[in-house]
Amino acid sequence: MNFPCPKCEQSGISIKDKFRVGYWRETHCAQCNARLCANPWFLAPFSLVYMWLLATCAFLFMFEDVGAMAIVYAVIGWLVIDILNIMLIPMSVMRNRNPEEPNGENPAERQA
Numbered sequence: 690m691n692f693p694c695p696k697c698e699q700s701g702i703s704i705k706d707k708f709r710v711g712y713w714r715e716t717h718c719a720q721c722n723a724r725l726c727a728n729p730w731f732l733a734p735f736s737l738v739y740m741w742l743l744a745t746c747a748f749l750f751m752f753e754d755v756g757a758m759a760i761v762y763a764v765i766g767w768l769v770i771d772i773l774n775i776m777l778i779p780m781s782v783m784r785n786r787n788p789e790e791p792n793g794e795n796p797a798e799r800q801a
């Protein structure tokens with residue numbers, strides 16, 4: 690199962706790459722080599738959800754009598770958030786660092 694690239698709209702992003710961008714990494718489209726990242730406007734609030742989950746489970750562990758179950762909740766919650774992250778967070782095209790790169794956006798070429 691691959692994800693569509695926001696630039697060329699072909700499915701050039703593997704689920705592994707989509708997972709990586711969910712942790713503020715960048716990746717490249719296998720079809721058009723565009724530099725891609727997760728849209729920070731969606732990813733930033735999502736990162737807060739991870740923090741909230743850890744805080745909630747730490748709270749349960751310390752103040753409620755759930756014991757090791759708090760760790761189980763944290764792991765399950767983390768996996769659920771990861772899946773939502775992969776399914777829901779849209780990707781953005783980043784500007785190419787090196788304009789000489791093949792398939793990169795070369796502003797000189799675009800004017801021609």
Ligand SMILES: [Zn+2]
Nearest residue numbers: 694697718721
């Ligand atoms: Zn692409």
